[in-house]
Amino acid sequence: MSLLDLITIAIVVFVLFNGILTAVLGVIYAERKALARLQQRVGPSRTGPFGLLQTAADAIKLMLKEDVRPGSVNLVIFYVAPLLIFTPIFMLWMVLPFGPDWVLSDLDIGLLYIIAILGLSVVGHVLAGWASNNKYALLGSARNAAQLISYELPLVFAVLAVGLLAQTATDRPFSLSGIVEAQGSVPYLLIMPLGFILFIVGALAETARIPFDIPHAEEEIVGGAFVEYSGIRWGVFFLTEYAGLATMAFLATILFLGGWSGPFSDEYTFLQPFYLFVKIAAIILIVFWIRAPLPRLRIDQLMAFAWKIAIPASLVNLLLVATVVWVQHQNGWEPWLTSVTISAVSIVLAVATGIYIQRRREQRLRQFRQRWAQ
Amino acid sequence: MLGTFKSLLTTVKLALKPPVTAEYPSVEPTLAPRFMAHPVLTWDKDVPEPYCTGCLVCMRICPTDCIDVAMMDNPKHAEGDSSRRKIVDYFDLNVADCIMCGLCVEYCNFDAIIMSDNFDASQYARPNLVFDLEQLLEAGKEQEAKGRWSPPEAKKSQRRAAAQGGGTAAAADAPASSEDRVAAARAKAAELRAQRAAERAAQGEGDKDAE
Numbered sequence: 001m002s003l004l005d006l007i008t009i010a011i012v013v014f015v016l017f018n019g020i021l022t023a024v025l026g027v028i029y030a031e032r033k034a035l036a037r038l039q040q041r042v043g044p045s046r047t048g049p050f051g052l053l054q055t056a057a058d059a060i061k062l063m064l065k066e067d068v069r070p071g072s073v074n075l076v077i078f079y080v081a082p083l084l085i086f087t088p089i090f091m092l093w094m095v096l097p098f099g100p101d102w103v104l105s106d107l108d109i110g111l112l113y114i115i116a117i118l119g120l121s122v123v124g125h126v127l128a129g130w131a132s133n134n135k136y137a138l139l140g141s142a143r144n145a146a147q148l149i150s151y152e153l154p155l156v157f158a159v160l161a162v163g164l165l166a167q168t169a170t171d172r173p174f175s176l177s178g179i180v181e182a183q184g185s186v187p188y189l190l191i192m193p194l195g196f197i198l199f200i201v202g203a204l205a206e207t208a209r210i211p212f213d214i215p216h217a218e219e220e221i222v223g224g225a226f227v228e229y230s231g232i233r234w235g236v237f238f239l240t241e242y243a244g245l246a247t248m249a250f251l252a253t254i255l256f257l258g259g260w261s262g263p264f265s266d267e268y269t270f271l272q273p274f275y276l277f278v279k280i281a282a283i284i285l286i287v288f289w290i291r292a293p294l295p296r297l298r299i300d301q302l303m304a305f306a307w308k309i310a311i312p313a314s315l316v317n318l319l320l321v322a323t324v325v326w327v328q329h330q331n332g333w334e335p336w337l338t339s340v341t342i343s344a345v346s347i348v349l350a351v352a353t354g355i356y357i358q359r360r361r362e363q364r365l366r367q368f369r370q371r372w373a374q
Numbered sequence: 375m376l377g378t379f380k381s382l383l384t385t386v387k388l389a390l391k392p393p394v395t396a397e398y399p400s401v402e403p404t405l406a407p408r409f410m411a412h413p414v415l416t417w418d419k420d421v422p423e424p425y426c427t428g429c430l431v432c433m434r435i436c437p438t439d440c441i442d443v444a445m446m447d448n449p450k451h452a453e454g455d456s457s458r459r460k461i462v463d464y465f466d467l468n469v470a471d472c473i474m475c476g477l478c479v480e481y482c483n484f485d486a487i488i489m490s491d492n493f494d495a496s497q498y499a500r501p502n503l504v505f506d507l508e509q510l511l512e513a514g515k516e517q518e519a520k521g522r523w524s525p526p527e528a529k530k531s532q533r534r535a536a537a538q539g540g541g542t543a544a545a546a547d548a549p550a551s552s553e554d555r556v557a558a559a560r561a562k563a564a565e566l567r568a569q570r571a572a573e574r575a576a577q578g579e580g581d582k583d584a585e
Contacts, residue, residue, distance in 0.1 A: 038385045042395045293381035358376050 012104060016093055024242040025055045030281075031242075031288050038292035062235035070133065070228050077131035082229070082236040085124030088117045089243045096250050097177040099260050099272050111163050111174040114251065115156050118206065121240070122148045125215070125225045128237075132228040140224025143299065144215035147205055150306035151212075155202030157314035158195040161321040162188055162255045165342070168325055168335060180259035187258035191339045194317045194346035196256045198310060200286070203248035205302075207241060209287060211294040214302055249283040257283070313353060320345055403493075410489040412469045412505075413478050414513035416523060421456045423448070424511055425486035428462035432478035432487055440471035441478065462486075467510060469495055470503040488514065488523045 029044070029052065036043030044051030069078065095110040097103035107113050122145050129141025163173045165188060172178030189196045205212040216224040226237040253259060253276060262275035297305070321342055328338045396403055413432075416425045428445030446463035450456035478487050490513055497503050505513070517523050 037393070038389045040388050040391055040394050042393045042397070045397070289382065289385065293385040294378065 016104070017090065020090065020093060020243055020246070021239070023246050024239050025059065027242045027246055027284060028055045028058075030284065031291075034285060034288040035292055038289065059235065062238075063232050065231035067231040067233060072133045073228065074131040074133070077127050078228075079233075081124050081128035081131055082233045082240075083124075084127060085121050086236050086240045086243070088120040088124075089240055089247055091117050091120075092247050092251075095176055096247070096254065097180065097259065098276065099269070100177065103177060106175060106177055108172055108175050108178075110176040111159055111179070114176075115152075115159060118155075119148065119152060121244070128229070129225040132225070134228050136221040136223070137225050137227045139221045140215050140217070140227070143217075143221075144208065144225060146299075147208070147212065147215060147302060150303060151202045151205035151310070154198045154306065154310040154314035155206060157311070157318045158192075158199040158202065159255060161192060161195050161314075161318045164318070164321050164325055165191065165338075168328065168338065176254050177259075180254055180261060183258045183261065185258075185261065186339060187256060189256045189258075191343050192256070192317065192321065192346060193343065194313060194350050195321075196252070197350065198314045198317065199252055199256065200283075201310060203252065204287065204290065205306075207244040207248055209245065210291040211297050212302060213296055214299055217296060245284065245287060246280070249280045249287070252283050253279040309353065309357070313349075316349060317346060320349075405491050405493065409491050409493070410474050410476055411492045412467060412472045412474060412490060412495060413476070413487045413510075414490040414492070414517060415462075415465060415507070415510040416486055416488055416514045416518070416525070417511050418525070421450060421458075423450060423456060423458070424462055424507070425484045426462040426465060427458055427460045427484055427486070428465070429460075429483065431481045431483060435477045435481045437475060437477065438471045438473055440468040442466040442468075462507065465507040465510060467505045468503060469505060470500060485526055488517060490514075490517050491520070491522060 032054070033043040033051075044054035047054040047057050092114055094104045095107050095113055097106065125144040126141045129137040129139075129144075132138070162179060166179045166182035167173035169182035169184070170178045173182065208215045221227075226234055229237060257279045259279075260272035260276040262271065265271045265275055324338050324341050324345075327333065328335075417423075418425050426443075428443050430443055430445070433439075433441045433443045443465050444463040445460050448456055448458050448461035450461075451459050474489070476489050479489050492513060495503075495505075514523070518525075
């Protein structure tokens with residue numbers, strides 16, 4: 001590796017890093033504005049035109065704040081934990097492709113890399129909670145660990161199903177750009193709606209967004225693992241959360257929405273980043289939309305949903321894709337037949353599951369009312 | 375499950391409505407037509423002097439004792455410029471104590487005190503919240519300029535003169551004594567009752583209400 005290579009890498013990493021920071025500022029501003037409109041408010045409107053500089057002002061404020069540290073913390077771990085949380089999220093961007101050749105490292109096992117790195121940030125959360133010597137922080141980190149472990153399974157199964165399906169169209173089924181190429185003009189969202197929903201739910205839980213923000217739960221455990229952090233260190237936690245959201249939206253776009261492909265994207269390559277951006281923004285907006293009306297789940301509801309619904313559903317999804325792909329191999333089906341079969345069966349399954357859940361809930365409600373009526 | 379989707383739909387519906395946020399300092403709020411902030415005093419331009427005679431009615435009725443008034447002999451009356459024999463000496467209104475109930479306005483005999491719309495009458499120090507006569511009169515002039523109050527068209531004496539001179543025709547159909555007025559009211563009530571009974575009978579509920 002020559003010096004020039006090193007300089008190039010340094011420049012690219014610098015640009016990417018600052019790009020992520022800027023993107024996070026944008027995401028936070030977008031969230032505050034979108035959430036405000038969904039709640040009939042106006043959101044930030046004073047700092048700069050339309051309040052555009054609000055998040056920048058907040059970031060400057062955080063940087064200038066005093067870095068208060070309680071006396072009883074474990075010094076080394078307390079200071080290392082924010083970095084341990086942020087680094088995995090940044091590492092994910094190494095394999096995320098912005099275009100056909102726009103990627104830092106086009107790993108053939110990009111999918112496995114992402115699955116492996118995603119689980120790392122929980123270490124930082126647990127360390128932060130432990131080092132803070134604060135019961136709320138420890139509770140928050142324990143909740144975070146439990147939640148991440150529960151929801152990693154449906155997430156990984158959904159991602160694996162994508163890899164399985166991509167294998168029918170490309171010889172690099174676990175590379176992210178390979179998956180985008182394999183999708184072609186039909187995004188996997190249409191073929192695997194169940195997988196997409198499971199991925200979004202899993203991503204919400206992984207990034208601890210409402211309704212899965214049990215690890216933060218401001219009303220119960222005053223913010224979770226980063227109660228004792230202040231100033232720039234707290235800012236790093238906050239940054240990580242939104243960077244995680246952007247990363248998850250990026251992943252969902254790559255895996256299920258066809259990445260940068262869209263109408264005329266092959267003829268006019270300048271359209272590709274545009275399509276990518278629009279898709280990511282759409283997913284992030286959906287996440288904000290989900291946040292607006294929903295309350296926080298109880299921890300038992302969270303676990304019940306994971307183990308009773310999400311994991312079985314993701315297993316069924318994986319099995320379904322595997323079976324249909326196998327049948328396709330055996331009988332030499334056309335690819336479109338595979339797609340239609342998987343799509344139809346998973347839609348039927350999703351609707352049936354939804355109806356079942358609704359029935360169960362109504363039944364339980366009836367029982368509850370009968371008990372209290374007596 | 376279904377409720378989740380319903381709530382998502384509700385949020386979208388809310389997003390389509392205009393925001394309810396009041397951006398107060400940059401956008402003036404629209405107040406209700408009868409919005410009441412603290413009371414202010416009115417100014418008689420004809421003399422000129424305040425309408426207030428310092429009769430203390432407002433001070434006595436005030437539930438929070440936030441008004442402090444005193445009366446004095448009107449120097450303008452001595453000179454023959456004014457018909458008011460007495461006039462207000464000083465008038466202090468403690469806005470911090472005022473509950474904007476409007477009782478002083480209700481009880482004032484001289485149309486001298488009105489409710490203003492000065493909702494932003496805040497001050498940096500508490501003593502500044504005691505408004506004196508000059509401030510209240512200034513605020514009253516502002517209210518008049520805004521059209522929230524207009525002076526009575528004619529003074530009472532002029533109204534009385536008008537009634538004695540040209541207004542006899544109007545006074546003729548009014549009942550002469552209080553007994554007559556009571557009798558007329560009773561007759562009207564009986565008429566109304568009969569009308570209502572007829573309506574009920576028309577609806578077939580007559581026997582139920584007959585007793």
